[in-house]
Amino acid sequence: MATHGKVTPIMQTGHPPVFMGAHALAHLEQRLAALPATSTCFILGDETTMAQCLPELLAHVPALQAAHNIQVRSGEQSKDIEVCRALWMHLAEQHADRQAVLVNLGGGVITDLGGFVAATYKRGIRFIHVPTTLMGMVDAAIGGKAAIDLGGVKNLVGAFADPDATYLHTPFLRTLGKRELLNGVAEMVKHGLVRDANHWNEVRRAPLHNLEALAPLIERSAAIKSEVVAEDPREQGPRKLLNFGHTIGHALEAFAMESTQRSLLHGEAVAIGMVCATWLSWRTGLLDRDRMNAVEEHLMGLYPSFSFQATDEHRILELMRNDKKNSSGEYRFTLLTGIGSAEVDVPITAAQVTEALEHYRLLLPDAHLRLHSQA
Amino acid sequence: MATHGKVTPIMQTGHPPVFMGAHALAHLEQRLAALPATSTCFILGDETTMAQCLPELLAHVPALQAAHNIQVRSGEQSKDIEVCRALWMHLAEQHADRQAVLVNLGGGVITDLGGFVAATYKRGIRFIHVPTTLMGMVDAAIGGKAAIDLGGVKNLVGAFADPDATYLHTPFLRTLGKRELLNGVAEMVKHGLVRDANHWNEVRRAPLHNLEALAPLIERSAAIKSEVVAEDPREQGPRKLLNFGHTIGHALEAFAMESTQRSLLHGEAVAIGMVCATWLSWRTGLLDRDRMNAVEEHLMGLYPSFSFQATDEHRILELMRNDKKNSSGEYRFTLLTGIGSAEVDVPITAAQVTEALEHYRLLLPDAHLRLHSQA
Numbered sequence: 056m057a058t059h060g061k062v063t064p065i066m067q068t069g070h071p072p073v074f075m076g077a078h079a080l081a082h083l084e085q086r087l088a089a090l091p092a093t094s095t096c097f098i099l100g101d102e103t104t105m106a107q108c109l110p111e112l113l114a115h116v117p118a119l120q121a122a123h124n125i126q127v128r129s130g131e132q133s134k135d136i137e138v139c140r141a142l143w144m145h146l147a148e149q150h151a152d153r154q155a156v157l158v159n160l161g162g163g164v165i166t167d168l169g170g171f172v173a174a175t176y177k178r179g180i181r182f183i184h185v186p187t188t189l190m191g192m193v194d195a196a197i198g199g200k201a202a203i204d205l206g207g208v209k210n211l212v213g214a215f216a217d218p219d220a221t222y223l224h225t226p227f228l229r230t231l232g233k234r235e236l237l238n239g240v241a242e243m244v245k246h247g248l249v250r251d252a253n254h255w256n257e258v259r260r261a262p263l264h265n266l267e268a269l270a271p272l273i274e275r276s277a278a279i280k281s282e283v284v285a286e287d288p289r290e291q292g293p294r295k296l297l298n299f300g301h302t303i304g305h306a307l308e309a310f311a312m313e314s315t316q317r318s319l320l321h322g323e324a325v326a327i328g329m330v331c332a333t334w335l336s337w338r339t340g341l342l343d344r345d346r347m348n349a350v351e352e353h354l355m356g357l358y359p360s361f362s363f364q365a366t367d368e369h370r371i372l373e374l375m376r377n378d379k380k381n382s383s384g385e386y387r388f389t390l391l392t393g394i395g396s397a398e399v400d401v402p403i404t405a406a407q408v409t410e411a412l413e414h415y416r417l418l419l420p421d422a423h424l425r426l427h428s429q430a
Numbered sequence: 431m432a433t434h435g436k437v438t439p440i441m442q443t444g445h446p447p448v449f450m451g452a453h454a455l456a457h458l459e460q461r462l463a464a465l466p467a468t469s470t471c472f473i474l475g476d477e478t479t480m481a482q483c484l485p486e487l488l489a490h491v492p493a494l495q496a497a498h499n500i501q502v503r504s505g506e507q508s509k510d511i512e513v514c515r516a517l518w519m520h521l522a523e524q525h526a527d528r529q530a531v532l533v534n535l536g537g538g539v540i541t542d543l544g545g546f547v548a549a550t551y552k553r554g555i556r557f558i559h560v561p562t563t564l565m566g567m568v569d570a571a572i573g574g575k576a577a578i579d580l581g582g583v584k585n586l587v588g589a590f591a592d593p594d595a596t597y598l599h600t601p602f603l604r605t606l607g608k609r610e611l612l613n614g615v616a617e618m619v620k621h622g623l624v625r626d627a628n629h630w631n632e633v634r635r636a637p638l639h640n641l642e643a644l645a646p647l648i649e650r651s652a653a654i655k656s657e658v659v660a661e662d663p664r665e666q667g668p669r670k671l672l673n674f675g676h677t678i679g680h681a682l683e684a685f686a687m688e689s690t691q692r693s694l695l696h697g698e699a700v701a702i703g704m705v706c707a708t709w710l711s712w713r714t715g716l717l718d719r720d721r722m723n724a725v726e727e728h729l730m731g732l733y734p735s736f737s738f739q740a741t742d743e744h745r746i747l748e749l750m751r752n753d754k755k756n757s758s759g760e761y762r763f764t765l766l767t768g769i770g771s772a773e774v775d776v777p778i779t780a781a782q783v784t785e786a787l788e789h790y791r792l793l794l795p796d797a798h799l800r801l802h803s804q805a
Contacts (some may be wrong), residue, residue, distance in 0.1 A: 108781060136515055140511055140580065143580055143581075143587050144580065144581050147580070147581060147583055147586055150751060162698065173587060174589065175550070175587050175589055176586070176587065177585075177586065177588075178575065178577060178585070178588045178589055178590055179589065179590060200553065202553060205515065205518055205519065205522070206518075206519050206522060208522055210520055210552075210553070211518060211551070212518050212551065212552045212591060213550060213552075214549065214550055214551055214553055214554065256733060279524075323479050342469065376525060385468075
């Protein structure tokens with residue numbers, strides 16, 4: 056399956072580069088073949104990606120057949136300091152030196168974990184991201200964020216560290232279920248809302264079951280992320296655009312993790328966060344009511360309901376205090392000023408956040424029933 | 431004791447800047463006073479520096495009187511992943527956000543540990559180094575290396591992360607014992623040997639008991655380190671100059687840690703490493719015999735003997751394989767081409783390393799006795 060000889064055309068965007076299109080993996084093969092013979096390659100994956108994606112990766116990238124494979128458990132619990140310790144020790148035992156290259160094959164957990172381990176092993180070795188989920192392709196594997204969770208706080212420990220490159224191979228998405236796909240779609244919706252009205256419209260109407268139709272939208276989303284990051288690698292300003300939906304979203308994700316009901320995927324939490332942030336955009340006079348309604352309607356139709364009680368809102372606010380984007384307990388939101396444009400660092404009070412959460416609860420289909428039964 | 435008003439002159443070198451001279455801490459006071467009110471300050475120190483240096487720091491820098499103090503145990507064992515975990519959690523519990531500033535008050539252990547924790551907490555907060563040992567002032571606190579040990583390997587996990595600035599306050603050295611002072615002198619000797627013949631001559635003749643006479647030499651040494659680092663922050667080329675004595679030195683340090691005899695301080699190990707590397711410089715034809723003898727004589731007179739057996743040499747070579755500076759098991763040394771000049775990446779075989787270690791053993795005062803008793 057490997058493509059030999061010169062590979063053209065290769066679609067490339069951003070710095071560090073994101074390679075996409077049908078020949079992306081053939082380009083990875085060329086790049087690895089050009090490495091010095093002394094560079095040892097390691098592939099990091101989880102149970103799922105090692106079973107479902109590794110054979111296809113090796114078929115397209117024969118240079119990786121000699122790589123050492125490292126497998127961790129699937130799921131967020133692998134973004135853990137003990138897993139890092141095991142990976143650092145494993146690399147040392149395999150005599151990985153500073154010429155070693157780590158290829159991260161997986162979703163956001165693998166690219167976050169692998170990026171952090173590579174960025175800190177011997178003060179930094181090279182790494183390459185090959186995302187296998189939609190969330191990975193349009194968000195997690197682009198932008199040089201690498202982090203693990205600690206003490207229940209997501210991404211508490213991490214670094215800004217750029218991969219050598221990210222390679223998008225959309226056929227990996229064939230094996231993805233609908234919930235996983237929607238998980239990534241949330242970030243695509245976000246990219247449209249904060250930056251590109253046309254993209255929002257295309258994503259809104261896209262047939263999610265048709266990978267061929269989706270592929271160019273995925274690549275456009277990856278390009279938006281890559282552009283914004285290149286403008287602001289250290290998240291000092293413009294990159295905060297990408298926080299849209301994430302301030303409340305992160306807190307809901309952490310809240311769901313400690314509560315007894317089913318956990319929220321990141322994109323599901325961000326979708327609720329975007330509903331709340333869109334309402335706050337209207338509430339603060341930045342966005343008109345029609346546009347708010349259009350965003351709300353689309354997101355509420357696409358994502359499952361997440362129920363919580365009025366009494367939970369205090370805890371959700373508390374979890375927001377730990378969010379790394381907030382300075383000294385102030386809440387600062389990225390809010391929409393239209394479809395395709397947003398403003399960062401809008402000050403929002405705790406009372407307004409509570410109102411936004413209440414608003415979301417009232418949108419849920421069983422809102423009346425639920426409020427009644429509590430009475 | 432605080433100096434108010436405009437502070438001049440301030441001696442500054444390099445990027446990130448190293449501030450030195452009598453007014454260095456007054457300048458730190460000015461810088462901290464200019465921080466936004468939302469920035470929380472933390473001071474990290476160990477048992478020794480919190481008792482012996484913190485009162486003097488607070489007297490010169492009243493802005494730090496409101497800082498949170500964090501104390502870890504003295505010694506290399508604090509460069510540990512469990513200590514990092516406790517520090518990250520502590521910062522999170524104190525609601526440290528990305529505006530927080532960590533002031534690292536101590537020797538190389540504290541600046542390495544604090545630098546790494548700050549560089550990775552919420553993907554990086556600002557930090558400032560205030561070294562309290564000679565080793566810290568002329569080496570560890572300059573250059574953006576931040577790391578911890580893992581599995582017995584020194585600095586296995588870490589990052590390149592620049593402090594906002596480093597502040598040298600030589601009066602802290604008053605409390606230092608002779609062994610600690612000699613520990614730092616080894617790096618000063620190195621700076622002279624690889625870069626500045628005049629500095630080598632001055633350091634060689636310096637009265638170690640006279641802090642006032644030593645201060646300008648300390649500042650010159652810090653400036654050399656700072657210059658070399660600025661030329662090559664990521665250690666791709668010129669910075670390897672500073673590895674002189676360290677390839678064998680690091681292995682000896684690790685070897686001493688696992689053996690039963692007293693451990694070697696970093697500078698003591700580097701001094702032996704410099705004796706070996708100077709001999710290798712002669713052996714490979716880069717340095718003449720007279721200069722080799724002058725360097726050997728000075729170092730052997732200044733530092734205590736460290737005995738090991740011929741049978742230990744295999745283990746020392748093995749430890750060198752883990753050194754991050756070596757590519758795929760090859761040994762590459764920084765060797766002298768004269769007094770004040772050096773060449774990096776000189777290939778050296780395992781057999782030559784063994785010869786160099788043998789040479790050191792033969793220089794020891796009891797070499798004959800020891801060899802005899804083994805026979």
